[in-house]
Amino acid sequence: MWTFRQENFNADEIALNGNRFMLGNGYMGFRGTLEEYGREHYVACMLNGVYDRVGDQWREPVNAPNGMLVQVLCNGEMLSPLTSKVLNHVQELDIRHGIHHRRTVFEKDGGEITVKAERFISHDRVHLMAMKYSVSASVPVKLVIRSGIDGAVWDINGPHLQQLELTGEDNLLQAKAVTGELKHEIITSALNGFQGVNCGTAEAVWMEKELVLAAGQEWSFCKYVSVCTSQDGAGASAMAVLECQQAAQIGYDELLKHHAAKCEDFWRKSDVVISGDDEAQFALRYSLYHLMILATRHSSAVSIPARGLSGQVYKGAVFWDTEMFMLPFFTLTDPAVARNLILFRYRTLDGARRKAREYGFDGAFFAWESQETGDDACSHFNVPDVFSGRPMRTYFRDKQVHISADVAFAIKQYLRQTGDVAILREGAAEVIIECARFFYSYAYYKPGKARYEVLDVTGPDEYHERVNNNAYTNKMVYETMNIALEALDTLRLKDRAGYDELAHRLNFEGELEAWRMMKDQLYVPAPAADTLLIEQFDRYFTLEDISMETLKSRKLHPDEYLGGGNGLAASTQILKQADVVLMLNLFKHEYGSEVIRRNWEYYEPRTEHGSSLSACAYAMTAAHIGKPDWAYKFFMKTATVDMTGHSKQFIGSLYIGGTHPAANGGAWLAAIFGFAGVSIVEEAVIINPSLPEKWQSISFPLVLRGQEYFVTAGREKVEVRSADGNEAPQLFRCGEVSVNVQPGKTAVWHNKTAVK
C-alpha cells in the first residue's frame, strides 16, 4: 500500500491537505493543492534556502511564482470544487514515486466534466516539475483551458516578489521577480504542451485554448515547469527556459521514469518492512516519504527546515530537529545527504560565531532558528501572550545552548557510522572546535563543589527557561568536549596536514588542556542512589508536582502558553517534551535499564508532549527497556502526525501548520533504534529487537562505513545480511552473542543465539 488517498472534497481541509499531499525534492516543495487554486488556498512552491525580509517583519523563505496553475472554464465559470458542483473527487499521493494525482468529476449542464491531473517534482532534475493534465466530458461541451504561471503567491510576511515581469512567447511562459531584501532573482518558466493564446494580467501570465469536446472525448496536455534563482548561479533565467525545453524534448513519461528510478533508489536504501501491522507499515512509509522529498542531495548550502518545505512557518528555519531527529536516518541510509546536512553547519559557522560574540562568548553558538547565513532568525519576543496580546519574552534564542552540542554530537555519530574522516578537514573539525570553545566560555567553575557547571540554560523542555545544570544540556556539553578532543586526535593521526592547517588557523592547541580539565570536572546530573531518578535541572524536584489535568484546570484561556515567565507549567514539574528521557535515549548503554525505566515512569506522566519531537524519545526508551507496547502509541503518534494533521494549523489568522520532518525522522528512529533495537557503538552494531505485539518482524537496509547490510529482526529470529559488494567484515551483536559478518554472508540468531 503506497497510496495516501482522500475521497470527497472538504473545503475545511485545504490547508491541511496542502501538507498531507506535499511534493518536493530538497530544492523546492510544492504544496498538495489543486491546480486551479490561488494564493488564498495556500498554494506554495517554496524554495529551500532563499529567504527575504519585508520591513520589520521576520525573514521567511520565498515562494516562487506558481507554474502549476491550470484552470478549466465552462461557460465562463472556472471549475473548482470550491464553487462548482462536484460529483466525485479523489486526491491521491503515490508515496513510492512522489506523484500527486487528482481526479474531480464536476456536474455541468446535466453532464459530467472530469478533470485529472498528475504531477511530480523531479528527483532527477532539481529545478523541474512536470504535469499531465486531462479533461473529458460525458456530454458535448465547450471549454476554455488556461495554463500558466500565477505570480500572486501566498506569503505570511510578504510580498517578497518585486519587479514581477511576466512574459509569454508561444507556449513558453516566464515569471521573473526580484526579492526585496537581497535582490535574489526568482524565475519560474513553464512550457505548455499545446498551442493557444497568450494572455496576462499584472499578476499572472497564461495560455488559453478553447476546447470543443465530444461526449466521452478526453483532451490532455503536458506541462513542464522549471524554477531557478540567482542563487543557482548566473543566467538563471536562461537556465529555467532551457530546463523546460529539455524536459519537453525528453517528454513526460521519460522524465517520470527517471524520477521514479531515483525514488526507487531511495526505497531500496531506506524502506522498512513491518510484517503484521499494515497501519504502522503505511504510517512509517508515509513518514519516510516526507524525508525523501526533503533530502538535500543537491547542495550543502541548504538543510531541512523544521516544517520541511511545506510553507513559511517557523521562518523556514533549521532547528536542532535536523541533527537530532532526521540526520540518523540519512546517515544510515544515504550518507551523502547526511554529509550535506553537516556541511550546512560549516557553511553557517560564521553566523554561529557572530551569535556567540553577540552574547559575549567564544566559539560558535548555533542559531536556534538558522537561515542561510547561520544568523539566528529567532527573536526574543515571539509567543503571543493571549492575555495582553503582546509577544512574550522567551529564551529560545539566548539560552537553548544545547543546539551547539547537538551539532557536535551529530557529527560524532556521522563519523562513527560512516567513517568519513575527510569531513573533519572539510569543515566538521572546525565546527566541533568552535562548539567546544563556546561551551568552555559558557561554563563556570564552582570552587566549593570542585566542578564545572552549565548555568542559565533552557533545555529541550522549553517550559522551564533559564535553569541550571539541565541534565540533557550538561551531558551533551560533556560529550562535545569529548568529541572535540577525540576528533582532533583522529585528525592528527589520520590527516596530519589537515590538523596542522587547522591548528595554525584556529590556534586551539593552547586551549586543549583547559577543555580536558573542564570535561573531567563537568557536573553531569546522575541518577539518585535511592530513586535512580535524574533531576531534570537543579531544584526541579522542588517544583510543584501536579497532574496534567490539574494544570489544565488552571488555564484561563485555551491557548495560553504554558512556558515563559509566567506560564502555568513553569513553576510545576510539568514538561513540554522529553528532556531527561531524550538524554537517556542517546546514552542508553551508559545507564542501566532500571534507570531508564524509573525515569520513564516518573517523567512520562509529567510530559505534555507539546512538541512533535517528544514521542519518539519515549518510544525508543520504552522499547529499549522491554516495553514495546508502551512504546507503540508513541511510535504511532510520531508516525502519523502528518497523515492525521492533528496539529494546530492557525493561531488567530497566522498560519502555523505544515509538515513535521523531525517527527517523520522520529518514526524511523523509533522503528529502527527502538523496536529493532539497533544501536551502533564503537566496536559493533547491536540488534536487540523489542517488537510490539502485532509485529512479526521488521526488515530494513543499513549503510555503515560505506557498506550495505540488510537486517530482518523478528520475534525469535534476527538475520543480518552483508551485501555482496562489501569489503570488510562487521561485528553485529544480538543478545550476548557477537558475530563478525563477512561480505556476502548472512548471520542468523535464534533467540539471541547465533546460528550461522
Place this chain on the structure above:
Amino acid sequence: MWTFRQENFNADEIALNGNRFMLGNGYMGFRGTLEEYGREHYVACMLNGVYDRVGDQWREPVNAPNGMLVQVLCNGEMLSPLTSKVLNHVQELDIRHGIHHRRTVFEKDGGEITVKAERFISHDRVHLMAMKYSVSASVPVKLVIRSGIDGAVWDINGPHLQQLELTGEDNLLQAKAVTGELKHEIITSALNGFQGVNCGTAEAVWMEKELVLAAGQEWSFCKYVSVCTSQDGAGASAMAVLECQQAAQIGYDELLKHHAAKCEDFWRKSDVVISGDDEAQFALRYSLYHLMILATRHSSAVSIPARGLSGQVYKGAVFWDTEMFMLPFFTLTDPAVARNLILFRYRTLDGARRKAREYGFDGAFFAWESQETGDDACSHFNVPDVFSGRPMRTYFRDKQVHISADVAFAIKQYLRQTGDVAILREGAAEVIIECARFFYSYAYYKPGKARYEVLDVTGPDEYHERVNNNAYTNKMVYETMNIALEALDTLRLKDRAGYDELAHRLNFEGELEAWRMMKDQLYVPAPAADTLLIEQFDRYFTLEDISMETLKSRKLHPDEYLGGGNGLAASTQILKQADVVLMLNLFKHEYGSEVIRRNWEYYEPRTEHGSSLSACAYAMTAAHIGKPDWAYKFFMKTATVDMTGHSKQFIGSLYIGGTHPAANGGAWLAAIFGFAGVSIVEEAVIINPSLPEKWQSISFPLVLRGQEYFVTAGREKVEVRSADGNEAPQLFRCGEVSVNVQPGKTAVWHNKTAVK
C-alpha cells in the same frame, strides 16, 4: 514649627490620615484615626514582631484590640464627622512630643458640642497609651459617653484574634485573645478615669456614663491603655492590668511629662536645624518624627518593618530598608537602637540559614521580607498581572541576594562609627561569617576570565530580574568578603576568647583562604575607560534605550507592572530605582566625582523612581558632586512622602498604604551625608557641605564612637564642637584641611580653611 495640622474633615483621607498622624514607640503603633472610629476606618494598634497566619493567606502582623475607643452619643446618635454635622474639625500631630490632638465641633439641636482628645503612646513605658478626652457644649445637653475596648479589629488577612474574652470590672476593662497560628495571647487593658456602667457585646466592652452638661460646661476624663502579649513573658494579662493601674496612679500629666522628656532626649540627639528653608525644615523633622516612633529601644527581637507600624502592608516585614536607609541615622544619633536592629539579624540568623539551605547554598541568605523567625515571608508569586489576574512569578525572594551583603555592610558601618567591638561576639561576627559563606557558595569562577562572578541576581532595580554581575551586588559581595576577613582579624586581636569560641563553633578557619581568593578575584564592574559609565549588569547597555515617555506610551493598562518576565521595562534600560548610583553613593570616595556625575546623568533619566528608596541616593550623589540644586528635589521628594501621602493607598480593595520609614531615613541621609557632606571614613570624619541655594546652614548632632559632636555646616563656615564630656580627640576634615578636635573644643573652617 512642630505641628502637623489638618483642618476640615475629608472622609476620603481617612486611610491617608491614619498614616500621617501615626503614633508609636517601637513596641506598637497606633494609626492616626479618630477615637470614635471602628475597623472599617482602618483603626489599628499594630504590634511589632507579633505575626499570625490565617489559612493559606500570607502571614501578617497582629493588631491588638483597640483600647482607645471613645464615643459620644447625643439623643442616641453617635457623634462622628462621618455622619454628624461638623462645624469645625482639626487634627494635629505634635511631632516634637508625639502627641495626637483632635478637636471637633458638632452642631446638634442648634447648639455646639465640642469633642477634644489628646493621646500619646508612651516612650517611657512601652506598653502604655494614654488619653485625655473632653466634651463640652454651648447649650445644655444630655450625652452618653462610651469608653472601652473594641475587639473588632481591622485586618488585611485576618481574623487573627480568636477566643476573644472581654471583661469589665468597675473602670477596668480587658480584651484578651489568642492568635490562631502560634497561640500568642494578646491583651489590651483599659482603665477609665470615671465611674459608669459596664456594657459589652461579643466584640467590644465599654463603660457608659450619662452626662448632663450645662451650657459652657466641659467634662473630661483620662484613659490609660496597656497592651501586652505572651511574647513579653508570662503573666501578660496581669502585667497589662498593673500597667494601667500604675499609670492611673502616676496620672496623665506626669506620664506625659516623662514621655515628652524621652522625646526631648530624641531631639537633643537627632534634631537637624536647617536655616533658610522652613519647608525643608519641617519636612525633615516630620521624617525624623517617624523614625522616633519606630525606634526599637526596648528590644532586639524586633526591627522596623518597611511600612513602619502603620499597618499590615508588606506583611509587616523587615526589608533591606532598615539596614541601608534607616540604620545610619540611628547609628549616628542613638547607637543603642542601631545595636538592637543589628542584633535582630542575629536573632533571625537561623531563618537566613534555612533559606540558604532551601536554595542549595551555605551560610545565611537573609529573608527579602523577614518576620520574627527570619524565614522569608516573601512568596514567589506576588505582583498581580493586570491582564490575566494571576499573581506573577517574581524573583524578589530568590534572587535579591544583596540583602545578605546589605546586612554585613551595615554591621561594618556600625562598627566603624560606634567602635562597639563587643557586638561582634554577641552575634554580629557570626552573621558576617554566614553572609561571607553564603556568597562564597553563591559565586562562580570563570576560568577563561580568571575571575569570580555573581550570577543570576536581582539588584536594587527590580525591573531587571535574574541578571549577571549586577554592579551594586558584586561590589557589595566584595565588601562582604572583605568585612568578614577584617571583622575576624579585629575579633582575634581584641577578643581572642570570643574568636576562639566562634572558630570552634563555626569552624570557618579552613575557609578563609578561599574567601580571600574569591575577594581578590571577584569581578566588580568598573567605569568604562572612555565613557566612565558602569554597566548596571552584564549586557545592560545592549537593552533597548528608550525614554520613560516611550515606555509609558506602550502601556496597555495603567497599573501594569513594568518588571517581571514580560514587563515593559525588563527589555529596556529603564530602571525602577537607583542601582549603580546607589552603589556609587556608598563608595563615593573610591570613585571620582566625574565618574559619579557621568553615571548620575546617564542613569537618572532612565530611572522611574518607582520606589521610595530611589530619591535619596540621587540626592546624596548630586550633592556630593557639587550639584545641590539637582539634589534638592530628590531630597524634598523623600522628605515629604508621608506628609503628602502621594503614594498608592489601594490596589483594588487591597490596602497597600502606610508610612515609608526608609524614605524618612533617606531624608536624614540626604541632609547629613548629602548637603552637609558628612562621610565617616576610617581615619576621619569628612564634612564638605554642598547646600541648596536657599539654605544658610545645617546644624546637627552626631554620636561617634560614644562621643558627641555638634556640627554646623554653612555656606562658607563649618563648625564642629566636641562635647565637654568626650574623652578623646577626633579628626575632622573639611576641604583639604584636617583638624584633630579636642574634647570640649570647637573647630571652625572658613572657606574650607581651618581657623581654630
